[in-house]
Amino acid sequence: MRKKVLVVEDDPDQLALAVLRLTSAGYAVQTADGVKALFRALQESTPDAIFLDIGLPDGDGFDVLATLRRHPSYTLLPIIMLTAKSEPEDVARGLALGADGYITKPYGRTTIDYALRYVMKQPAHDLSGD
Secondary structure (H helix, E strand, O other): OOOEEEEEOOOHHHHHHHHHHHHHOOOEEEEEOOHHHHHHHHHHOOOOEEEEOOEEOOEEHHHHHHHHHHOHHHOOOOEEEEEOOOOHHHHHHHHHOOOOEEEEOOOOOOHHHHHHHHHOOOOOOOOOOO
16 A cells, blocks of 8 residues: 655645655655645545645744644654755754654755655665666
């Protein structure tokens, strides 16, 4: 059974790119374009992992991360920040709030697949090229 990944991203181009890269790597992908859509998706089912943008039109990804980590159902859910915020203090904040990974945009062709496999403790595919 394919692992289900939820991508929370409001930029249509970035969302399409993430979906393409994840589906190409064999994941079932669900999307949400903001905080409200994320919580609606979580009411329907819990994914195996979440890629979470920070700058969302209806909320802040850091706040969402903190909220999810306080909820008993999501404390161990792999959450990887996927964002343009690349300052060291942003990365440190994301990790301190409980993110399992932190990827900055733009990212390489296989970066999100490798990060996801790492946080889900799965073996990586062929590691050649990026």
